[in-house]
Amino acid sequence: MPFIARRLGRIKPSPTNVLTGKVAELKAQGRDIIALGAGEPDFDTPQHIKDAAVRALQAGETKYTPIAGTLKLRQAIARKFERENGLEYDPATEITVGCGGKHVIFNALMATLDPGDEVVIPAPYWVSYPDMVLLAEGTPVFVECSEQTGFLMTPEQLEAALTPKTKWVILNSPSNPTGAAYSRQQLKALADVLLRHPHVWVMPDDMYEHVVYDGFEFTTIAQVEPRLRERTLTLNGVSKVYSMTGWRLGYCGGPKELIAAMNIVQSQSITHTSSITQAAAAAALDGPQDFVEPHNRLFRERRDLVVGMLNEADGITCRKPEGAFYVYPSCAGVIGRKTPDGMVIADDTAFVTYLLEAEGVACVQGAAFGLSPYFRISYATSTEALEEACRRIRRACAALGQPRT
Ligand SMILES: Cc1ncc(COP(=O)(O)O)c(C=O)c1O
Structure with missing residues (x-):
């Protein structure tokens, strides 16, 4: 559109924000989706921080x-x-x-x-x-x-x-x-x-x-x-x-x-x-920083759970990371294989599309981060949801046809 600046032509909307929008849409349609796309912790802002905000409001720091x-x-x-x-x-x-x-x-x-x-x-x-x-x-x-x-x-x-x-x-x-x-x-x-x-x-x-x-x-x-x-x-x-x-x-x-x-x-x-x-x-x-350690303990348990379960999925290998709340598993072993619907998994984008459509698991393709064939999972979500998501990923991988040798 000529009205829009040329500079906008160089860039695209953030793929992770796009996925968040897509997940909200699918959920609104009643689909059972486990969203592993968003990079935000699943715990609330600590109370003393909220209290400070309320005090600032009441003191007229506006x-x-x-x-x-x-x-x-x-x-x-x-x-x-x-x-x-x-x-x-x-x-x-x-x-x-x-x-x-x-x-x-x-x-x-x-x-x-x-x-x-x-x-x-x-x-x-x-x-x-x-x-x-x-x-x-x-x-x-x-x-x-x-x-x-x-x-x-x-x-x-x-x-x-x-x-x-x-x-x-x-x-x-x-x-x-x-x-x-x-x-x-x-x-x-x-x-x-x-x-x-x-x-x-x-x-x-x-x-x-x-x-x-x-x-x-x-x-x-x-x-x-x-x-x-x-x-x-x-x-x-x-x-x-x-x-x-x-x-x-x-x-x-x-x-x-x-x-x-x-x-x-x-x-x-x-x-x-x-x-x-x-x-x-x-x-x-x-303020106090004492909540950091229990949160990290929980994140570490989830990391270990996800790494362990993903490494059991056919065609997936997952490195254990040192920090943050993401894993970046390789999906090299599923590339070229066929879904039960006959679609060939050509790349990591096709793989995450398959996971979303077949099993309702939303994660982000490695192509968005500049290294394929991988995908990103954010494990800043409940342990039960993560377990279920990994079970679904394993099931999705098991349902793929074997590559021709
Ligand atoms: C590596 C990295 N840098 C910066 C940011 C931006 O954080 P903020 O939400 O404070 O803008 C993010 C958020 O996902 C991030 O992952």
């Missing part, structure tokens, strides 16, 4: 706040960075807050990318990175991280991907969609490469920082290599750890020139996220 967020919130964020990551950021100039982690990334890319600037994105990637880069007129450069390297980018791959046009490297650990996470040593090895390329900036997306298992030690790159601090934007948010996806708040720490530029983008678009959300987020960051 007006505009500074563009970067209230100083009280930025101070809480600075304390968090210092306490948990050993990073010092000045709350006055080196921290800003946006309308979700997604929006903070968007502001950073809009503030820094000129046409042709390259952004290195390890694949599989979170669905929104490439499209946000494209919307900001940059060029995504994908680095395929195979299952053999634990879905992680190696230093050699990073070195090979960098060019004089590289502006950013995005590092998401633990990862959406694979749950894979970089150890301190692995981050250090990537940092060593970046030290040799002083024009390149790095954006660690630490949204799943707290969701790690089996004693895995989370670290972020500016902590591992302080010499990179002046070209690192450390990104985080309250959505996942505090189950605040609907409240819309993400934050970051970085050099003041970058933060100032991001604040200009923000001042001419959303102004700031809700004042009430900011009060709730400050309470979240400063």
